[in-house]
Amino acid sequence: MTEKKLTKGNIALAEGAIQAGCRYYFGYPITPQNDIPEYLARNLPKCGGTFIPAESEIASINMVMGASASGKRAMTSSSGPGISLMQEGISYLAGSEMPAVIVNIMRCGPGLGGIAPTQGDYNQAVHGGGHGDYRNIVLAPGSVQEMFDLTIKAFELADKYRNPTMIIADAMIGQFQEPCRLVPEKPVEFPEKPWALTGRRGREPRLLKSLYLGDYEQEEHNLLLKQKYDEIQEKEVMVEMQRLDDAELIIIAFGTPARVAKTAISMAREEGLKVGLIRPITLFPFPTKQIYEHSKKAGKLLVVEMNTGQMVRDVRIAAHRDASISFYGRPGGGFPFPDDVLAEIKKALDGGPR
Amino acid sequence: MTEKKLTKGNIALAEGAIQAGCRYYFGYPITPQNDIPEYLARNLPKCGGTFIPAESEIASINMVMGASASGKRAMTSSSGPGISLMQEGISYLAGSEMPAVIVNIMRCGPGLGGIAPTQGDYNQAVHGGGHGDYRNIVLAPGSVQEMFDLTIKAFELADKYRNPTMIIADAMIGQFQEPCRLVPEKPVEFPEKPWALTGRRGREPRLLKSLYLGDYEQEEHNLLLKQKYDEIQEKEVMVEMQRLDDAELIIIAFGTPARVAKTAISMAREEGLKVGLIRPITLFPFPTKQIYEHSKKAGKLLVVEMNTGQMVRDVRIAAHRDASISFYGRPGGGFPFPDDVLAEIKKALDGGPR
Amino acid sequence: MNAIFKRPDSLTDAPTHFCPGCTHGIAHRLIAEAMDELGITDRTIGIPGVGCCVFLYRYFPIDALEAPHGRAPACATGMKRAQPENIIFAYQGDGDMAAIGTSEIIHAANRGENITVFFINNSVYGMTGGQMAPTTLLGQQTTTSPYGRDFNTEGYPIKMAEMLATLEGVAYSTRVALHSPKHVNQAKRAIRKAFEMQINEMGFSMVEMLSTCNTNWRVTPLEALQMIEREMIPYFPLGVFKERTGKDFL
């Protein structure tokens, strides 16, 4: 067994990128994710990589596009306002089917907001964001170890599906420390990239683009993308499920609230309350089936988020129609403590709204 | 009765802005909405207004912010990629509670996409887009007349709630012509703006900001915003409903698909099929109650969109849990013809998935 | 005895949040003094960029708009067009103006917007913890140029005052410094002049101030002042790069 080091979430993520073979980082500072560029500025040059302190987030995402088009693993990271500025670029990456890893260590919004942790950008990452019919693959680490492991996974998925992949973590996950194994669990996968632009030497020219002007070309393209997203939904769901066997109430949460929920669930169980947990690790693809099946059995769901209610809509859609769903949200840097969640558990078990 | 003129959707919108008292337009060209800036470049100077051909969409939205902060009615318009670039600014407008009207004449995406009409930016406008927990008010005109009327409404709502308001219309609505009454139906409302920055002369200094760093300040702010959104949801829903009395199937659609649906419904009725229509005019606030009530009665819903399925999620959430929902989507510039929709109606009436 | 130097009226009582010895504070006072002297406080609106200047509204008793990072010149454009009778200034750091806001400053300047911009060049992103800016000096170590800025990969520090001076719409572009009494007094005159340009409707005015960030430079406040003289001025020469004397652009 490899030794675990007390590691900060952001650092685990940055080291994960290096170990995933990412050698190109472009970014513009913003709290609370500056550990990532700062770590990579120090360490990428040591392994022959390139770190550019870009002039903006727009430049960053487009530099990522250039490096990614070259067939290289490339990444950028930011938070709220900076991620908003990347939306055009992300849409282009999706439209031209280029891999890229984009990290959002979430702080409060809207606007300049604050630097405290939230999950206010769930919808932006999972549903909205850029223009057009596209999806990001979205991973939501819940521990420092996952900040490392899922970063590697993010690069693999991005390459496998030629799709932008976002890692979203509230600032708490980025800032806290835990023991972490800083070597990959299994050898990192590197899919072939027969689409990469590397100079046409001895082959046909290649093209990466997102403009389709021919009659119905764009519709076909959109339908192909949709097919790809369906395949991702089919194959790539990652979810953690705990104590569901006898659960009468299931908490659904990701990131920090999921951790708080675990503690609250232990407290509830000590009081004899039958509570379980579903923690989506992939937000897209969303663990729709799992939620459907288990909500059918358990009947009651409690969604806990650090926002005013975003993932809860996906849960509503996924859940069995007879399931009753409660929501507990703390936006803007307020976060739930275990006993807050315990109180919500009790409320939900006593009835709670549909 | 005032005379109706054959008018292009985009022009009706631009003229609506002028009649709403908008005197500041800032924008950067993009097809298929160039009629709007071109019309305003010609006509704003005639009424003492200002038109700036801004250097980018980012500059545009921030110029809007500056003019809006001054207490003036200001607008920008764009399409897909340009709207994506405005997401940071829109989030700031929401966070600092400033009114603004932002028009998206939707073209295909993702990426550069194409210039054909779609509704691929529904999620961006209604749910995602910028960072943080906020909502845009979103209006979806379905006729040239509504391009005019709802633009006036957009300015009124933006001012009333100090909130960015988006008008989203597929390129078809922007490009086609219909007879239109180009005078307001009723006097335009101009709420007071006791928050406007006009120089402190004889009063306390004023401040428009979105940064909240004090403990729980941001959370409070987010909850107040949430309250405002709830109030908007309560009071401002606009929806068109047709032939619901005996409907066994309700089509839910906005913009062009809603118009196509009307024709399809007439065709269906001629064949004795009991089909009705709910057309959300406000996308946020969404006609949740209306859909709930009527879906309870009708039992079957068919959502038609020019995308791979975005509003359908809101319908799923709004609908009565026993309602079965079908979806017919044409993304990327493909659009439904009346007989396509008729075919879907028949499919849906014959069963159709939950 | 009479006070011959006191806090200007256009400065509130709020203690600043700046680090000890940060010359942002001097810049603030100079702007307040200029507003007092010109009697424009009542009709001045300030637009801070995002950076250590973001709390500008705490210190000036004037209307203020918090702009998104880098966009203050665009906000100021919209605002000045909407209320030409008022005095609009933006206050930006080097990250704000010379990095993320490059496009907005250049085009506001090029259009000759009748606004005033105060630009604090402290060669780093102060607020976020001292990362490399486009104005970071060659060889300067920051958290994102840990081995020192290298022109081979990061280019040379960008000279905003000079670049903006090349644009026709600019009425006034100057660089001053805040590290000695003499320089502070010069800076004061430049700030006044910049406001006057706007009052006289001459077009775009910009004052670049070489300023310290001792916290992120990791030196004492006094050492930081010396670094302005010793390291910044040789690369960022002081002076007036453009000054319109009449509305000669007409």
Added chain:
Amino acid sequence: MNAIFKRPDSLTDAPTHFCPGCTHGIAHRLIAEAMDELGITDRTIGIPGVGCCVFLYRYFPIDALEAPHGRAPACATGMKRAQPENIIFAYQGDGDMAAIGTSEIIHAANRGENITVFFINNSVYGMTGGQMAPTTLLGQQTTTSPYGRDFNTEGYPIKMAEMLATLEGVAYSTRVALHSPKHVNQAKRAIRKAFEMQINEMGFSMVEMLSTCNTNWRVTPLEALQMIEREMIPYFPLGVFKERTGKDFL
């Protein structure tokens, strides 16, 4: 008899989508000829901006990346860093470079990225129907400056070649024109030189070409050529604004 002038190998057979008489077409051919002559076609990657050049990949038999509007220099930066052994060029219009992409071009230039940028200045946004660009001439009527560009409100046309030449990282910045055989031949040499700068790793190179948009200028192709001579060149002087002869920046 032998062909003494034929279509260069680095141009595909595809007929262009350009309007009749649009000098984008000449620029394309010149670039193709330069690639042929330098033997770099196999290792060249093109990055069109968004504008009438967006279909660049149809005409050059090379790898190509379609960049978002204005961002080609940033894409080129990422790409060149990732594959320094290849030749990367961006091709941008004036909307693309001088408006929405201002920040990206300035910072790529300032970092001295070893890339080549071809810049078609036709004083309007051609592709979207002829709206005003930052390069639109004073008095020029466009769909968004229907009363003619007025410097009081829109400023002066921006001179990219001159502005970029002020940046240390720039190896080569020049302005040429495409309206006469003599000028076309000059342009050809400039394009070649720009590629050579990259091949020799001298840093950032940029060729601004004054080009026609007769469609949106609403004149005949021939009149458009004359307008370059008569109206554009007086404001946008031709010449080399910067040319590095050795790696003297080292």
Added chain:
Amino acid sequence: MAYIVIDRDRCKGCCFCIEFCPRNLIRISKEHNKIGYFPAEFIEEERERCTGCKTCAVMCPDTAIEVYK
């Protein structure tokens, strides 16, 4: 001595070659081409006057002209 070949269906009739040919050896055709333009055509009758100076080709935006010598 020299002559040129104009690719009729590539030509868009912009007249640049006509304007710049120092010897006026090119004219507009009376028939339109496949893509709907009236293309330029070499005045074959005066073929021997062509110097092969390439001016026409240099100015052709559609690279529709080849020059032989």
Added chain:
Amino acid sequence: MAYIVIDRDRCKGCCFCIEFCPRNLIRISKEHNKIGYFPAEFIEEERERCTGCKTCAVMCPDTAIEVYK
């Protein structure tokens, strides 16, 4: 002749006034102030030597100094 008043609780002890006072009339206090800094203090003992040149005030980043004459 002249004197200065330093707002103790506004001062952050940056020492600029001390460094630039041409007559060395300012020093660091031994007690920290409300906001935790050791502020500058006017050396009252040498009060009469103050020329009211304002140099100290001009350099104070926290505008903590008033000068009287």
Added chain:
Amino acid sequence: MYYDVIMAGFGGQGIQTISQIVALAAIRRGLNVTFLPSYGVEKRGGRTNVTLVIADEEIGSMVTNHPRCVIAMDTIAVDKYRDQVARKGLLIANTSLVPESMLDRNDITPLALKCNDEALALGSVKLSNMIALGAFLQKTKILGFDDVEAVMDEVTPERLKHTIPANLEAIRRGMEIAGNGTV
């Protein structure tokens, strides 16, 4: 009452003009109208299509794939729209440019109209669109000659006002031919 028509041809054939005339005349008659110029991706290439829907009730769809009438002014237009004409519908084709053999559907009414030739006979090929318009009026009867005459002034730009009489004459000629059943 409901009627939909697609008018298609290449730029310069005056498709926009006749569709504007029909739209305006219908509006004057108090009818509802939608006027949809080339939609979708067909931007460049010089083709013009207009979809007009005319009805006395609210108009739903402004797109139609089974128009009651198609006016096809050239071969490409016939090729594209012939199969879309609703059963029992009307296909007016400019057989000055279109081979009659292309009008080979027997569940619709094809009207082969040598618009260019007829127009030329009246003095200018530019009148070909008016010939087609006349035929359209005659065949569909949704609008009368008077309706059209009443809006001619409004749709005609100043510098073309002098062409109105010739246009009206061409419309009459079109009506005449169509009326004669001279197919």
Added chain:
Amino acid sequence: MYYDVIMAGFGGQGIQTISQIVALAAIRRGLNVTFLPSYGVEKRGGRTNVTLVIADEEIGSMVTNHPRCVIAMDTIAVDKYRDQVARKGLLIANTSLVPESMLDRNDITPLALKCNDEALALGSVKLSNMIALGAFLQKTKILGFDDVEAVMDEVTPERLKHTIPANLEAIRRGMEIAGNGTV
């Protein structure tokens, strides 16, 4: 086994150091640990809080509002966290700076520890954090002196290595006082 503690004070009091020591020692013992520095909006202002959770099972929440123990090194810290200590929990307060009167909850164990004075007695006020750490070890018994000693080298930067013996002595002194019940 589950234990949570919040350590709080102002910058320079060595809060980060002792929390790092505890965290590392716990990890060496094979325990799980979460270490959360000042979260939320408290960025500037020179205050340090660390929330440590130590457990032998998976750790859920890394935040806690009812910690079993609070180490409060100054008045502000006591003020903020005193009421949060879990019932029957432990409040170690640096009564060199904090008035004893503030430790007025009787459902918890308050430990008034004159850290600064004790540290000064050992030669440097800088050792006050170690005094508190010693008391923490003694009172909670979740880690032993040996555990802590074993990681001292690792947590101490090179230039401070010479302080290790003094630190260890201060820890022992803290344990001693707490063991004596000299509250």
